[in-house]
Amino acid sequence: xxxxxxxxxxxxxxxxxxxxxxxxDLGFVEAVAIEGDSVAVRLRLPTYFCAPNFxxxxxxxxxxxxxxLDGAGAVRVELGDHFASEEINDAVRDExxxxxxxxxxxxxxxxxxxxxxxxxxxxxxxxxxCEELLTAGRELHELASLRLADLPAGADRDRxxxxxxxxxxxxxxxxxxxxxPDGRAPDRAGLDRYLRITRLIRVSLEGNAGLCRxxxxxxxxxxxxxxx
Amino acid sequence: MxxxxxxxxYIVDGHVHYWDARPxxxxxxxxxxxxxxxxxxxxxxxEEYVWPKEKYDSxxxxxxVHDLFEIGYADKAIFQPTYLKDFFPGGFNTTEQNAxxxxxxxxxxxxxxxxxxxDGEPGLKAFEALAQEYNLQGIKLYTAEWHGSxxxxxxxxxxxxxxxxxxxxxxxxxxxxxxxxxxxxxxxDSFDVADVDHAATAFPELNFIVEHVGLPRxxxxxxxxxxxxxxxxxxxxxxxFIHSRPRYFAQIIGELCYWIGEDRILFASDYAIWQPxxxxxxxxxxxxxxxxxxxxxPLTPDVKRKILGLNAAKxxxxxxxxxxxxxxxxxxxxxSEPVSPA
Numbered sequence: 001x002x003x004x005x006x007x008x009x010x011x012x013x014x015x016x017x018x019x020x021x022x023x024x025d026l027g028f029v030e031a032v033a034i035e036g037d038s039v040a041v042r043l044r045l046p047t048y049f050c051a052p053n054f055x056x057x058x059x060x061x062x063x064x065x066x067x068x069l070d071g072a073g074a075v076r077v078e079l080g081d082h083f084a085s086e087e088i089n090d091a092v093r094d095e096x097x098x099x100x101x102x103x104x105x106x107x108x109x110x111x112x113x114x115x116x117x118x119x120x121x122x123x124x125x126x127x128x129x130c131e132e133l134l135t136a137g138r139e140l141h142e143l144a145s146l147r148l149a150d151l152p153a154g155a156d157r158d159r160x161x162x163x164x165x166x167x168x169x170x171x172x173x174x175x176x177x178x179x180x181p182d183g184r185a186p187d188r189a190g191l192d193r194y195l196r197i198t199r200l201i202r203v204s205l206e207g208n209a210g211l212c213r214x215x216x217x218x219x220x221x222x223x224x225x226x227x228x
Numbered sequence: 229m230x231x232x233x234x235x236x237x238y239i240v241d242g243h244v245h246y247w248d249a250r251p252x253x254x255x256x257x258x259x260x261x262x263x264x265x266x267x268x269x270x271x272x273x274x275e276e277y278v279w280p281k282e283k284y285d286s287x288x289x290x291x292x293v294h295d296l297f298e299i300g301y302a303d304k305a306i307f308q309p310t311y312l313k314d315f316f317p318g319g320f321n322t323t324e325q326n327a328x329x330x331x332x333x334x335x336x337x338x339x340x341x342x343x344x345x346x347d348g349e350p351g352l353k354a355f356e357a358l359a360q361e362y363n364l365q366g367i368k369l370y371t372a373e374w375h376g377s378x379x380x381x382x383x384x385x386x387x388x389x390x391x392x393x394x395x396x397x398x399x400x401x402x403x404x405x406x407x408x409x410x411x412x413x414x415x416x417d418s419f420d421v422a423d424v425d426h427a428a429t430a431f432p433e434l435n436f437i438v439e440h441v442g443l444p445r446x447x448x449x450x451x452x453x454x455x456x457x458x459x460x461x462x463x464x465x466x467x468x469f470i471h472s473r474p475r476y477f478a479q480i481i482g483e484l485c486y487w488i489g490e491d492r493i494l495f496a497s498d499y500a501i502w503q504p505x506x507x508x509x510x511x512x513x514x515x516x517x518x519x520x521x522x523x524x525x526p527l528t529p530d531v532k533r534k535i536l537g538l539n540a541a542k543x544x545x546x547x548x549x550x551x552x553x554x555x556x557x558x559x560x561x562x563x564s565e566p567v568s569p570a
Contacts, residue, residue, distance in 0.1 A: 018444075047267065048260030051409045051418040052379075083260055098415060105379050107413040116417065120447070196563065197447075199523070200487070203479040204446040210473060211444075218271040 002071045007032050007039055010065040012228035017057045017114050019209045020121035027216050027225030030080065037073030039066050044080055046215035052084045053110055056101055059092045119181055122163040124205045125156045126178055127198025144188045146177035230301040232512050235529045238548050240540035241305040241504050243439060243464040243496035246292055246329055247321040249285045258315035269501050272468035277503055287500055289329055297336060300504035303537065304546060306338045308368035308404055314375065327362050338544055340366040340404065345387035346375050352394060359398045365544055366402030367395065372410045372418065380411035383423035392431050402543050404462065406439040419445045421452055428456040435543055437494060440465040441484060450487035454564040461488060464498035467507045470514055478516045482524025489561030490531045494540045508536065525559060534558065
């Protein structure tokens with residue numbers, strides 16, 4: 001018998017592809033209903049015009065995550081209150097992919113979009129770890145020689161390791177603590193520029209996440225999403 | 229003009245609308261669109277500036293003139309048309325509608341036009357007529373505009389270049405670009421500004437003002453603007469964070485000053501989403517928080533003067549009061565490539 005907790009656990013593993021945060025933390029899960037082995041999930045987003053490609057990925061990823069649970073029967077994930085709800089929900093239900101949702105408006109799938117934002121998320125989190133070390137008293141020039149194992153433990157380090165694996169970057173404990181997008185470590189001279197660029201990406205992502213959180217609260221009159 | 233602590237500020241509001249979002253002028257997409265705008269408005273405005281939804285759907289000319297010029301300190305305001313006829317059948321705010329209002333308030337507004345590359349050859353002729361009728365100096369482009377089954381376009385499409393050539397030929401130098409949340413093709417990042425990069429390289433005599441400083445892609449915008457000296461950032465949508473999330477605002481403005489410099493940033497309210505009165509007052513009072521001053525330079529009155537009006541005055545050849553016209557030499561953008569003199 002599938003439980004509410006299992007479904008929310010699965011949804012907690014699904015992230016907004018841009019913000020790199022779990023749907024359950026962002027308030028995007030509106031409702032979960034279980035009947036026998038059938039599961040119905042309703043998702044919601046901060047605006048009616050949120051980008052349709054990200055919206056599609058979240059609905060499709062959520063369906064796959066819940067479907068993968070032991071004992072899951074029919075699984076239906078639907079997005080509400082969005083200009084493309086119908087196109088997205090139908091294509092996800094019929095497993096027709098993004099091209100099936102918007103047949104003449106796309107050139108291929110969403111893999112490279114997803115990878116692009118995983119790279120940004122990785123850079124932003126590395127930037128945050130970098131700043132954490134500097135605040136703790138480390139000097140910038142020391143950072144180039146640090147190893148992955150030297151990074152402060154916590155959510156940012158854990159997620160960085162996951163993203164390294166996903167992106168095919170070195171993920172061993174003794175690999176460099178900080179990596180450029182191509183997998184090389186920044187040298188001492190390049191660290192200042194590296195920190196500047198990762199800070200810019202971090203400011204952008206954190207700003208967007210904050211805006212999404214406050215807009216969804218405004219849009220739904222303070223009604224909280226279902227948290228894991 | 230705004231004055232505070234003995235300093236004067238010439239104000240150009242670089243992005244304003246006089247829109248018609250009444251229920252009789254919108255379909256379900258238009259309803260969703262204006263609801264989304266309203267959420268931005270009530271989410272990011274100080275409480276005393278929040279309007280009831282009915283007024284937000286359709287405000288009067290008098291409201292607008294009062295809010296911009298009587299209490300809002302603006303010396304000039306730039307109308308940025310947004311047609312959106314697939315959402316608002318009569319147009320959300322068109323060049324024609326804006327020009328009619330501007331004519332009733334002489335000297336106040338600059339009227340910008342628009343084009344859509346998907347209109348092809350006939351659109352090109354219509355645009356030329358529009359430019360001549362209204363003596364256009366600038367245009368506003370919305371790459372996420374729907375057009376039948378199409379959900380967007382790119383600035384480096386073949387037909388976009390034809391229209392940009394036409395702008396050049398007509399002496400229209402200021403190209404305002406607004407991104408997202410859809411673009412063609414839809415599998416690309418909807419807010420992708422890479423096409424601006426291509427167009428800015430291909431048309432070095434034109435100025436490309438990226439509205440909303442590329443938000444939610446501040447990083448992509450900054451990256452492009454560091455490499456293209458003719459790319460500017462419009463602060464519409466970024467400004468109101470000064471009230472609700474001042475630290476984030478400090479980071480945005482700090483990053484912009486670092487990467488593109490104080491000479492290429494333009495103030496805007498995006499009226500009626502927000503109002504210039506409180507934005508100007510708060511911006512003049514604003515300073516980068518002390519703990520961020522290691523990362524970002526402080527905002528001096530000279531920097532604020534440029535952002536609030538002098539930068540836009542240069543792009544639009546506006547006459548600035550003599551006392552403010554002598555321009556202080558600004559700090560170079562640290563993050564930008566060295567720019568050789570044109």
